[in-house]
Amino acid sequence: MALKRRVSGVIPEELVEKVPSSFEIIGSRGGAVAIVEIPPELEEYKLAIAKAIMEMNKHVRAVLRKVGGRSGEYRLYNYEVLVEGPTEVIHKEHGYYIKVDPTKVFFSSRDQTDRLDVAKRVAEGERVLYLFAGVGPYAIAIAKFAKPKFIFAVELNPWGFKYMVENFKLNKVKNAVAIHGDVKIVAPLLKRKFDRVLLTLPLGAYQYLPAALECLERGGVVHFYHLGREEDPFKEAEDVAMRACPDCKILAKRIVRDYAPGVYKVRLDLCKP
Numbered sequence: 001m002a003l004k005r006r007v008s009g010v011i012p013e014e015l016v017e018k019v020p021s022s023f024e025i026i027g028s029r030g031g032a033v034a035i036v037e038i039p040p041e042l043e044e045y046k047l048a049i050a051k052a053i054m055e056m057n058k059h060v061r062a063v064l065r066k067v068g069g070r071s072g073e074y075r076l077y078n079y080e081v082l083v084e085g086p087t088e089v090i091h092k093e094h095g096y097y098i099k100v101d102p103t104k105v106f107f108s109s110r111d112q113t114d115r116l117d118v119a120k121r122v123a124e125g126e127r128v129l130y131l132f133a134g135v136g137p138y139a140i141a142i143a144k145f146a147k148p149k150f151i152f153a154v155e156l157n158p159w160g161f162k163y164m165v166e167n168f169k170l171n172k173v174k175n176a177v178a179i180h181g182d183v184k185i186v187a188p189l190l191k192r193k194f195d196r197v198l199l200t201l202p203l204g205a206y207q208y209l210p211a212a213l214e215c216l217e218r219g220g221v222v223h224f225y226h227l228g229r230e231e232d233p234f235k236e237a238e239d240v241a242m243r244a245c246p247d248c249k250i251l252a253k254r255i256v257r258d259y260a261p262g263v264y265k266v267r268l269d270l271c272k273p
């Protein structure tokens, strides 16, 4: 709403409703990047919108416009640079720090409530396997709010791995190990059992469910992420999960956040009998 109000004198009245009501800010007072979706009808006004965002958020140094959806193995957006500036930032959430460059590696500040929810479920002494770890935010949340025995975190994108290592140092996380590699190859090589496995790849995690279950202790929990249609957000997730593990019990279901119009990112917590 605030952005619409701010640009209302600059953009023709009939187009103001097309101005996004929100945008993502990644970073903190030391410097932030703003990420915004601007529809084609507002092409002519994109720089005015970027300027308004910078005026509203004094610590924003760069404004990026999303072009299309996330793509590729690393799940990155293509961006049009509206205001050029540094894109490596230190984001702060729940009292911990996440160093990230969103042009190089996946990060969503909108998953922060889910991170806290997962972290609060971790019991003392648990062995945690975090697959598709990006810059490591779930591991940091778990290390901060729980007392796991250890966390193994696996990421393919070399930038993700680099930032994850830095983030563990930045947050003085001692009992987490960052592993650079492909989950397909790394998971079977771990040759150990875990009490909890995070499968944080909503587009495709189902293919890795058998491997995740293989790594899981009996009675352990998999946090399985998937996408679901608004009409019945959990249906497809439940179907694929039950196909991979007919005996698994669903402990919890959660809508994590909007993913696209009419589509949610959802989480199922599955317990292996």
Ligand SMILES: C[S@@+](CC[C@H](N)C(=O)[O-])C[C@H]1O[C@@H](n2cnc3c(N)ncnc32)[C@H](O)[C@@H]1O
Pocket: 073, 074, 075, 105, 106, 107, 108, 111, 131, 132, 133, 134, 135, 136, 137, 138, 154, 155, 156, 157, 160, 181, 182, 183, 184, 200, 201, 202
């Ligand atoms: C949806 S992102 C989640 C990242 C992180 N968990 C977070 O919440 O910020 C999925 C991540 O999985 C990584 N990835 C994709 N395929 C992979 C694979 N086969 N092995 C390891 N990591 C992979 C991507 O590079 C990306 O960083």
